[in-house]
Amino acid sequence: MNNTYVSRVGLCVGITLIAAGAVAQEGNMERGQAAAASCSACHQADGSGMNVPDGESWPRLAGLDADYIAKQLHDFKAGRRDNATMATFANMLNDQQIADVAAYYSQLPATQGQGGDEANETLLARGQQLAERGDWNAYIVSCQSCHGPGGKGVGDTFPGIAGQHAGYIHTQLTAWKNETRSNDPQNLMGAIAKRMSDDDIQAVSAWYAKQPASADQESTQ
Numbered sequence: 001m002n003n004t005y006v007s008r009v010g011l012c013v014g015i016t017l018i019a020a021g022a023v024a025q026e027g028n029m030e031r032g033q034a035a036a037a038s039c040s041a042c043h044q045a046d047g048s049g050m051n052v053p054d055g056e057s058w059p060r061l062a063g064l065d066a067d068y069i070a071k072q073l074h075d076f077k078a079g080r081r082d083n084a085t086m087a088t089f090a091n092m093l094n095d096q097q098i099a100d101v102a103a104y105y106s107q108l109p110a111t112q113g114q115g116g117d118e119a120n121e122t123l124l125a126r127g128q129q130l131a132e133r134g135d136w137n138a139y140i141v142s143c144q145s146c147h148g149p150g151g152k153g154v155g156d157t158f159p160g161i162a163g164q165h166a167g168y169i170h171t172q173l174t175a176w177k178n179e180t181r182s183n184d185p186q187n188l189m190g191a192i193a194k195r196m197s198d199d200d201i202q203a204v205s206a207w208y209a210k211q212p213a214s215a216d217q218e219s220t221q
Helices: 003-024 029-043 066-078 084-090 095-107 121-132 166-177 188-193 198-209 215-220
Strands: none
Touching: 029 084, 029 095, 066 084, 066 095, 121 198, 166 188, 166 198
16 A cells, blocks of 8 residues: 555545534534523623623623634633633533534624713723724724724634623733733733723723624614
8 A cells, every 4th residue: 555545545534534523513502502501690691791880790792703702611611711710611511512602602692782881082082092093102003903893803813892891891901911811822912901001991991892792783873
């Protein structure tokens, strides 16, 4: 048996195994709804999350990219992202259930974020500047450079942040800044957040919370 034949057989077997794995990890929304039952205590039955002023905020999951949700659950499970509560729940899910839960939440209608209404115009203007243009004097790249126009997200790496709760965005930016969150291979968020003042973080969090979370909401405003 020549080496060329062996190589081709090995390649075909490898492709078959990869394809089988891809099928196995395809999320199912109905199964995901059942698996996500324990998530509703924090993230709500409709995936809208919760924003508690001056308290803990739980993110909106509805309408987020499925691959992004799955990646975060895997990161919690593996300890690449630190949160005791989320680690507990993530470890209750196998890989297929993670794919199912991610598919379920990604298909729910995106709800509007909370926590930006109390921000004054000056703060919101600063938030818009950082989101759309950045601040080159402070070496802060615009948020939309990675998260896309309108903050709608780009794939599994850069989540949609438009319409996310202000409290949650604020908490995560602070975590990046303080190096208590680091599940970004390129450390892009850490590098940017370190250049932001506390007021900057508050400003961009409030501004994004007030932005439409979906294209449907944008078209009706």
